[in-house]
Amino acid sequence: MNAIATVIxxxxxxxxxxxxxxxxxxxxxxxxxxxHLLGTVTELSPEKSIVVVAPKMxxxxxxxxxxxxxxxxxxxxTGHAVAAALPSLNGFSGDVLxxxxxxxxxxxxxxxxxxxxxxxxxxTAVVVLGFEPENPAEYGRLVTSKDGNLxxxxxxxDASADIRQINLCNSGVMAINxxxxxxxxxxxxxxxxxxxxxxxxxxEIARDQGLNCKVVVGDEKELLGVNNRMQLxxxxxxxxxxxxxxxxxxxxxxxxxESVFFCHDTELGRDVIxxxxxxxxxxxxxxxxxxxxxxxxxxxxxxGKGSQIGPFARLRPGAELxxxxxxGNFVEVKKSSLEKGAKVSHLSYIGDARVGTxxxxxxGTITCNYDGYDKYKTDIxxxxxxxxxxxxxxxxxIGDGAIIGAGSTVTKSVETDALMVERAIETQKxxxxxxxxxxxxxxxx
Numbered sequence: 420m421n422a423i424a425t426v427i428x429x430x431x432x433x434x435x436x437x438x439x440x441x442x443x444x445x446x447x448x449x450x451x452x453x454x455h456l457l458g459t460v461t462e463l464s465p466e467k468s469i470v471v472v473a474p475k476m477x478x479x480x481x482x483x484x485x486x487x488x489x490x491x492x493x494x495x496x497t498g499h500a501v502a503a504a505l506p507s508l509n510g511f512s513g514d515v516l517x518x519x520x521x522x523x524x525x526x527x528x529x530x531x532x533x534x535x536x537x538x539x540x541x542x543t544a545v546v547v548l549g550f551e552p553e554n555p556a557e558y559g560r561l562v563t564s565k566d567g568n569l570x571x572x573x574x575x576x577d578a579s580a581d582i583r584q585i586n587l588c589n590s591g592v593m594a595i596n597x598x599x600x601x602x603x604x605x606x607x608x609x610x611x612x613x614x615x616x617x618x619x620x621x622x623e624i625a626r627d628q629g630l631n632c633k634v635v636v637g638d639e640k641e642l643l644g645v646n647n648r649m650q651l652x653x654x655x656x657x658x659x660x661x662x663x664x665x666x667x668x669x670x671x672x673x674x675x676x677e678s679v680f681f682c683h684d685t686e687l688g689r690d691v692i693x694x695x696x697x698x699x700x701x702x703x704x705x706x707x708x709x710x711x712x713x714x715x716x717x718x719x720x721x722x723g724k725g726s727q728i729g730p731f732a733r734l735r736p737g738a739e740l741x742x743x744x745x746x747g748n749f750v751e752v753k754k755s756s757l758e759k760g761a762k763v764s765h766l767s768y769i770g771d772a773r774v775g776t777x778x779x780x781x782x783g784t785i786t787c788n789y790d791g792y793d794k795y796k797t798d799i800x801x802x803x804x805x806x807x808x809x810x811x812x813x814x815x816x817i818g819d820g821a822i823i824g825a826g827s828t829v830t831k832s833v834e835t836d837a838l839m840v841e842r843a844i845e846t847q848k849x850x851x852x853x854x855x856x857x858x859x860x861x862x863x864x
Contacts, residue, residue, distance in 0.1 A: 422511070422512065423463050423464070425518060426508075427453065428518070428519050429453050429519075431520075436651075440478075442521055442645070443479060448681060450682075451482050453483060456518060456519075457483060457486060460516065466513065467508065469488070469489055469507045470489070470520070474490055489503045491503040495609065495616055498615075501600075501604055502605075514538065514595070516533070517593040519591055519644065521645045522642060522645070525592065529637045533548060533592070536594070536635050537596060542630055544596050544632060545593055545595050545599075545630075547561060547633070548590045550588055559573060560575070560578055560582050560587065561585070562585065563634060569632035572622050587634070599628075663681070671690075671693065675696075678696045679695070680697075680698045689707050690708050693711045695713050696714045697716075700717065702736070703721075704722070705721075706722060706742070708724055709727070711728045712730035716734070717732075719736025720739070721740065725743045726743060727745050734746065735751065738752040741761070744762070747762075749766045750764070753769070754770060755769045755773065755774065763784075767783060767785060769786055770788045771788040772786045776801040778799050781806045781808070783807050784806075784810075788813045796813055797813045797816075798816040800821060800835065803819065803823075804822045809823050809825065811829050812829060815830065816832040818837065819835045822837075822838050826841075
């Protein structure tokens with residue numbers, strides 16, 4: 420196979436997004452659109468990856484690093500954007516994929532088909548990716564000959580009634596033989612109503628030079644271009660459906676798939692059961708035989724085999740759960756390790772802590788890890804039992820097998836196998852409540 424280079428056009432400001440953020444940095448499942456696309460093209464092992472940006476797009480440069488960037492100084496059309504990348508292609512020999520940073524759902528299989536089609540014939544200069552939408556609307560049309568070669572790309576505004584009946588539409592994505600790309604782009608002009616250099620014009624130029632142009636047909640869903648927030652939501656929906664189906668095909672049970680939201684990097688083991696209304700943020704890895712109960716929110720977390728989470732649990736970044744751990748309803752865990760068999764069953768906050776093997780944390784327990792300036796660690800030993808409504812004021816260490824009486828505030832370390840109880844002296848005054856109520860009634864008269 421020939422070498423591959425990719426040119427991703429990402430200079431658009433995205434004014435229709437109504438955002439200060441460049442369009443390609445808007446996220447799908449926790450990842451910028453342009454990074455989704457870069458992740459896909461990386462699978463092709465390209466010799467070069469060039470992202471075309473506008474001036475002052477330092478945030479886009481940072482996002483796509485270490486990919487090379489080229490600057491399109493003025494917004495003069497797609498052909499002009501590709502021209503900005505040509506100096507970076509000097510000395511490159513192979514096939515150049517022209518892609519768009521706001522079309523993040525395109526798959527490797529589709530790109531492989533384009534490359535194979537381009538390489539099937541040395542006289543094939545350009546391969547265009549088309550699609551057949553249910554409603555072709557105002558897309559540009561791809562006009563092909565009987566032998567399947569691409570004759571022209573006709574914009575809707577310029578199309579005759581007969582051409583508008585064609586259902587094969589232009590996605591904008593192309594594969595171009597590097598031997599011809601310089602001449603084709605160099606021959607573009609801007610003699611049109613917008614004064615722009617249209618990449619689509621290279622089809623006519625290539626055919627005038629006796630070169631072939633071909634079409635590969637892709638799936639409409641993976642070619643969705645995102646130009647506004649509605650289309651961003653549509654792309655999210657398509658991506659989520661893909662990942663849900665992939666999860667279930669790989670051995671996970673999703674009781675209500677449409678209510679489960681994955682991040683782009685969520686990893687699930689086999690025989691995982693996910694109940695309704697579960698949300699995964701970035702960097703989550705889940706072992707085999709785990710059950711995630713309803714209405715839980717999980718990010719930055721590793722969950723070991725056989726554990727049970729939720730319902731209504733929140734696992735925050737840095738939560739590391741070993742095998743057979745239980746995190747129950749309305750429990751929040753942040754930057755803490757829970758060792759094998761540990762249980763935090765109800766209404767608790769565990770932050771900056773270690774919970775030892777088999778330890779049991781009672782309802783309402785909190786680790787008081789922050790003093791307004793710094794964070795401190797709580798260390799709970801193996802087999803320890805923490806009574807309900809306990810406050811563990813860090814830094815503090817609870818020894819293995821220790822028992823903390825309910826309602827205690829613990830500020831000093833507790834020895835192994837010790838009992839620690841901290842409570843105020845109880846005071847009881849007989850008949851006080853009756854006298855209090857009588858006094859209040861008299862005062863109201």
